[in-house]
Amino acid sequence: MNNLFLSCDWGTSSFRLRLIDAYGLKVLAEVSNAEGNASLFQKWKAAGADTDRRTDFYLSFLKENIDKISSEFGKSLDGLPIIISGMASSTVGMQELPYKELPFSLNGADLKVSHFQANADFSHPFTLVSGVCSQDDVIRGEEIQLVGCQPDKRIKEQVFIIPGTHSKHVFTVDDKAVGFSTYMTGELFSLLSSQSILATTVEKQGILTDDENTAAFKQGVLDSFKANLLHAMFWVRTNQLFNKFSKESNYYYLSGLLIGAELKELTGTEKAITLLSSGILSESYLLALETLGLAKQVSQKSVDEAIINGHYQLYMLHYQ
Structure with missing residues (x-):
């Protein structure tokens, strides 16, 4: 089990959790649904909005989906680390993290993250990844996609287009992202x-x-x-x-x-x-x-x- 980890892409309106074999990056099991951070945030508020228990409220939902993955995989996943990116680190997520200011390295080493240890209530250590900001723009979630692209180091300047509800154009020089623009x-x-x-x-x-x-x-x-x-x-x-x-x-x-x-x-x-x-x-x-x-x-x-x-x-x- 040392070669396995959980990949969680948690957007505003969608949730996707995958069990990944690090040898070859094979997806062994996955679950996805429309329980994005926005809807879960509303449920947390309806439940009483206990600020001290906000992260636990989100982790309870995450645990339900890990159990589904475990059932599909046929083995307990206790102790496996989780990488969580997207809007989970935003104002509507489990815990708001400050943005990393530009530039950032495309190997991901200098992204802002918060580490959480496993405990009796949640048996997984996990890393929550924050977004990136410039003086007048932000990305949250796309930074992981850029790191995952592993850009060709032989090309000095590149543009990455990430279409979506709010499309992003990210500009890179050598091995760093140096700018980006959002288009609605x-x-x-x-x-x-x-x-x-x-x-x-x-x-x-x-x-x-x-x-x-x-x-x-x-x-x-x-x-x-x-x-x-x-x-x-x-x-x-x-x-x-x-x-x-x-x-x-x-x-x-x-x-x-x-x-x-x-x-x-x-x-x-x-x-x-x-x-x-x-x-x-x-x-x-x-x-x-x-x-x-x-x-x-x-x-x-x-x-x-x-x-x-x-x-x-x-x-x-x-x-x-």
């Missing part, structure tokens, strides 16, 4: 496509690779360069009024418009670009980068693999 791309798309006047002009159907949807998406990317975004967003409405696109294709036009606005600052760069993503977001960002003429500079890595490898790096630093 995913959240804005959700609001515009469901709660704004544009909601009646778009419809989530089909897939990006359908010819008409692909063309609409690429047009959106290119149109993001033609006008101020606040003006360009209204074109989604006129697209429908003038029958330029179907509601389905207009949905992808809006997506392209917002992703294009996010990526426009990268046009003209000669830096290596790594897209850290999976699923439909990968398809969208790869197509946008291709549309902008950046495809030759882009490589892609799985975000899940990066999280597991990032947790492994901290496991080796703190428990081996």
